[in-house]
Amino acid sequence: MEAIDSKGATFANSALVPAGYSKTSHVGLTGYWVGKYAPTGDLAPIGGTYVTYTTDSGSGAVVKSTYKRPAMPAKGLPN
Amino acid sequence: MKKVRLLSLLSVTALVTTVLITAPSVANAAPACDGKSPIQSCVGVTSDGAPYAMQVPANFNGTVALYSHGYRYNIDIPVGIPLIGGYKVTNTPEPVPGGNADVAKYFFSQGIAIVGSGFARQGWNPDSAIATNVELIDTFKKQFPTTTKVIAWGSSLGGVITQGLAEKHPGLVSAVAPMCMADNVAPELTMAGDFLWGIKVLFDPTIKAGNYSAGAAGNAEAYADLVKVFTVMGKLQAGLSSGAWPDTSSATGKSLQAAGVPSRSALLLLGLMSGLPTQSAHFDSISGPDGALKLTFPLAVSPALAVLENGTNAAALAILATQDVELQAGGAIFDNTKTDYAARVDTERVIFNAALSGNTVIDALLGALSTANPGAPRAVGNPAAIAKMKALHTNTGKINVPTILMVGVADPITPAGASQRVVDLYVEQYAADKAAAIKAYQTTRTYKTPQKNLLMLWNTTPANYTKFDAAGSPITSTPAAQGTNHCNFTSAQLVLVAKTLVAAASTGKLPTGGALNTAVRKAGNLSMDKGISIPYLKSYGDNL
Amino acid sequence: MKALQRRTLLTATAVLATVGLAVSAIPAQAAEVGVTATGIKLGMTLPMTGTASLGYNKIPGAAKAYFDYLNANGGINGRKVTLVVKDDRYVPTEAVAKTNELILKDKVMALLAPLGTANVKAVATSVNPARRGVPVLFVNTGFSGFADAKKYPTTYAVLPSYIMEAKIMGQYIKENFAGKKIGLLYQDDDFGSDALAGFKTAGVNFAVKVPYASGSQGAAAAAGWITKFKAAEADVVILFGVSSATSAMLGTAAQLGYKPQWMLGSVGGDATTIKLTGVPAGVLYNAIGFSPVPATTDMTDEYVKFFSDIYAKAVPGSAFDLNVLLGMNTAFMAAQALKAAGPNPTRKS
Known part of the structure; x- marks a missing residue:
């Protein structure tokens, strides 16, 4: 648990939005991208590129995210 | 083996009859004993009018188990009332839980006597019941001067009375077991x-x-x-x-x-x-x-x-x-x-x-x-x-002597939260004992680990137990599941508590380790899990 | 005062040293519960059977697929990660019973991704992982309350909260559907109250709000919902419910020819799950959706490619959908937490 508190926010993972773990908060991912469902029924980002938004569970604003997901660790194994 | 069981069953039954027929009419007189062997029965009435019964085996080893029965209604209930109609107020003595023959047999096999009263008044009675128990212990010791140790146990309101006895008169009891203990009034x-x-x-x-x-x-x-x-x-x-x-x-x-x-x-x-x-x-x-x-x-x-x-x-x-x-x-x-x-x-x-x-x-x-x-x-x-x-008698939850608690996690009348509160208070009490031991070390230079005096036995519910008939309707005619209903203990569980009390009284401390684990497992549906956490009764929230 | 404190501290240390002598005679304390020299055991409760299991019952297979891959590649410092899965059918009291089994009988090190707000809350109350020091890693609910480290000190959220989702939806509505009449279908519990809170913060005014009690959703109920949305002339209808509610609504709407602009919350928005219930893919076309992870069909994404390759080998013939991706992602994050916890991971570390 101490590991998540101190490093959880930087754990590599597939999400396109950042996670918010800290010693005082166990909040997970903090946002979404918006998409449209294709004729096949699959969800795809509007305009073909992911535009992500982040916010909090309080009164904070919804902002376009500048989060750049770190590259996947080698072979998909924890680093 | 079978003979012994029959004997103790007979004795317990006989005792109830004896009480009704030959209890001395003078309060606080010496008990009337039948002098029989292998089990001698005595009856009497305390100074406040509580009829009592004692049963003492011929090989009495000096330890006596005092049982306190639970709440009995304090008014007669007319026959027409559903479920409980026809009840008459009674102060019949109850020296073992519900006259349980297995429990009596166990005690007698160890040379242990049993005693219990029907209390002076029914209803919510810890004040008078604790006083009755104190007098009864004294009376028993006078009648049987070789008495060395008293074990006290009780169910439901009898659990409150038992805990109250240990809180107010710790010197009188060697080990206690409040079972399916009610909370304070x-x-x-x-x-x-x-x-x-x-x-x-x-x-x-x-x-x-x-x-x-x-x-x-x-x-x-x-x-x-x-x-x-x-x-x-x-x-x-x-x-x-x-x-x-x-x-x-x-x-x-x-x-x-x-x-x-x-x-x-x-x-x-x-x-x-x-x-x-x-x-x-x-x-x-x-x-x-x-x-x-x-x-x-x-x-x-x-x-x-x-x-x-x-x-x-x-x-x-x-x-x-x-x-x-x-x-x-x-x-x-x-x-x-x-x-x-x-x-x-x-x-x-x-x-x-x-x-x-x-x-x-x-x-x-x-x-x-x-x-x-x-x-x-x-x-x-x-x-x-x-x-x-x-202002009626209220327990503080302080543990003075080796204490065993046992309660069903889904008891609807004496919720398990009452026992949980005692468990939690004891965590604080033990921490304080430990701090005191550390302080004592400063002067004595010897560190004595404080003794753990509380054993909590949770009577747990099975993984699942609702049964349905072919039409899909729930069946309610089967016996109540373990862990549910009021004081719904098996003989094996009661005997386990009795055995553990006897062990604690003889050594001065609660048993621990593998033998206890095995005994608890064999008694069935009991957990000693320290992580269990049952909510307190709701009114505690009002005071927060 | 200060000197006194120091003296107390010193004697306390002396005592500890004395006590320590006795303790050192006993063999070193056993490793953490659920952790051996060769393995780490985790436990999961979720609906695997019954009506509430649709879609979610693929999560354990997904998580196991990743752990199997991890174990085949050295595990966590040589320890293999195993996952014990128990079916709670989405019934809170059963989740409590099964979680007790995981902790007491199976002796897992941590709970992984338990599902459902009511169930996680029931477990927090009756099993009390916090009191036991048992980590509850990455709960599978977006209820905002579980991020509260004070109230749930051993519980970690992973999904963005329902409040966040509603706020982001609200922003999108402001930017794209200004002046339109908005309708909302939501679950009448904490899931829904989180959503309402988010929409309120975002300043969304609804023409109509339709709550449904959890468990009451179905085709018959959906017809009633549609009547309400039609009566309010909603242009945009937000479905902020579970998959079974979304499916009932879209299926019934298709039959009745009701076609507003749909907007789907992520909880009930997995296309594979919706299509499994017989809803034609075309009904979803042009609906707005939200996700924190890449599109499950986006094979240009390195994670999606990696996870879907592993999954295809581990569970052949099973579609790679949002539940699978999130399940594998959660397993992946758990692996990193275990690795980051040091050479001998404990619940605390």
């Missing part, structure tokens, strides 16, 4: 009062639910309440799947019904806000019949059925104990003018959201039960009577 009767009040304001406003008159008039009011509450429970059962409300419902209840609130959700909310368990003798809130109701039944129906079953079992005691304590206190003892029922169910409303029919229904129900609704008037207590009730 105020939290117990707040639970009863909350539930009765809820039943009254939603389902039948003619229920009195406390503030009974004195004397025969008060008895009549209590009888009428018993009949009305049982009738409401019957109607709620009939309307369980349809959601129909009893025809006796209040205007508030009827408007909730018109708004589409199912009566089962209202009943469940009353149970949750009072602190009744959501598992009962036959309803586990887990199982469902095969078919369409497999998920819906446990999710939406079973918790309400559990409250129905638990509430019906608890209602008689709730009414009669309230009446008894009101008589002792001289007025109405239940007051919910300040109770915030919405805060009470803050967590439960999330967990049982489906069974409560969603937030809209929950908010409607809590609104109806709030102080803002004049249609559900709050009960106003008599401050002097409440003060008097609080």
Whole structure:
């Protein structure tokens, strides 16, 4: 648990939005991208590129995210 | 082997008969003993008029087990009243739980005597019962001067009496076991009062639910309440799947019904806000019949059925104990003018959201039960009577001697939260003992690890236990599941407690380790898990 | 005062040293519960059977697929990660019973991704992982309350909260559907109250709000919902419910020819799950959706490619959908937490 508190926010993972773990908060991912469902029924980002938004569970604003997901660790194994 | 069992069974039965026939008429006289072997029976009456019985084996080893029985109603119940009609007030001595032959046999096999009284008064009686027990111990020691150790145990209110004896007179007892222990008078009767009040304001406003008159008039009011509450429970059962409300419902209840609130959700909310368990003798809130109701039944129906079953079992005691304590206190003892029922169910409303029919229904129900609704008037207590009730014997939870607690996790009458509170207080007490030992080290330079004096045995419910017939209806004719109902212990569990008490009394400390683990496992359905955490009775929340 | 404190501290240390002598005679304390020299055991409760299991019952297979891959590649410092899965059918009391089994009988090190707000709350209350020091890693619910480290000190959220989702939806509505009449279908519990809170913060005004009690959703109920949305002339209808509610609504709407602009919350928005219930893919076309992880069909994404390759080998023939991706992602994050916890991971570390 101490590991998540101190490093959880930087754990590599597939999400396109950042996670918010800290010693005082166990909040997970903090946002979404918006998409449209294709004729096949699959969800795809509007305009073909992911535009992500982040916010909090309080009164904070919804902002376009500048989060750049770190590259996947080698072979998909924890680093 | 079989012979011994028969013998002790006979002895226990014979003893009851003896008490009725030949108890000395002079209070506080020496006990009358029959001089028989291998088990000698003695009877007598304490100075306050409590009949008692002693049974002493020929190979008496100096240890005696004193048992305190639980709550007995303090008024006769007319035959016509459902479930409990025909009860007559009795002070028959009970030297082992329910006359359990296995327990008596075990004690006699170890050369241990048994003793118990029927107490001087019934109803809520710890003050007089503790005094009776103190005198009884003295009487026994005088009659049998080789006595060296006293073990005390008791069930339900007898658990309160037993813990009270150990708190007030630790020097008299070597080890104690309060089983299915009630909480103190105020939290117990707040639970009863909350539930009765809820039943009254939603389902039948003619229920009195406390503030009974004195004397025969008060008895009549209590009888009428018993009949009305049982009738409401019957109607709620009939309307369980349809959601129909009893025809006796209040205007508030009827408007909730018109708004589409199912009566089962209202009943469940009353149970949750009072602190009744959501598992009962036959309803586990887990199982469902095969078919369409497999998920819906446990999710939406079973918790309400559990409250129905638990509430019906608890209602008689709730009414009669309230009446008894009101008589002792001289007025109405239940007051919910300040109770915030919405805060009470803050967590439960999330967990049982489906069974409560969603937030809209929950908010409607809590609104109806709030102080803002004049249609559900709050009960106003008599401050002097409440003060008097609080002055009745109250345990602090302090552990002075090796102590064993055992309780069903879903006991509807003496909720497991009462034992949990003692467990939690002991964690603090032990930490303080440890700090004191460290302080003592500063002067003595020897560190003595404080002794652990509390063993908690949780009587757990099986993984699932609701049974259904071929048509998918739940079966309620089977025996109550372990961990549910009031003081629903097996002989094996009672004997385990007896054995553990004997071991603790002889060594001065509770047994630990592999042998204890094995014995507990063999007794069945018991857990010593230190991580178990049962909520306290709801009224503790009011004081936070 | 200060000197006194120091003296107390010194003697306390001396005592500890004395006590320590006795303790050191006993073999070193056993490793953490659920952790051996060769393995780490985790436990999961979720609906695997019954009506509430649709879609979610693929999560354990997904998580196991990743752990199997991890174990085949050295595990966590040589320890293999195993996952014990128990079916709670989405019944809170059963989740409590099954979680007790995981902790007491199976002796897992941590709970992984338990599902459902009511169930996680029931477990928090009756099993009390916090009191036991048992980590509850990455709960599978977006209820905002579980991020509260004070109230739930051993519980970690992973999904963005329902409040966040509603706020982001609200922003999108402001930017794209200004002046339109908005309708909302939501679950009448904490899931829904979180959503309402988010929409309120975002300043969304609804023409109509339709709550449904959890468990009441179905085709018959959906027809009633549609009547309400039609009566309010909603242009945009937000479905902020579970998969079974979304499916009932879209299926019934298709039959009745009701076609507003749909907007789907992520909880009930997995296309594979919706299509499994018989809803034609075309009904979803042009609906607005939201996700924190890449599109499950986006094979240009390195994670999606990696996870879907592993999953295809581990569970052949099973579609790679949002539940699978999130399940594998959660397992992946758990692996990193275990690795980051040091050479001998404990519940505390």
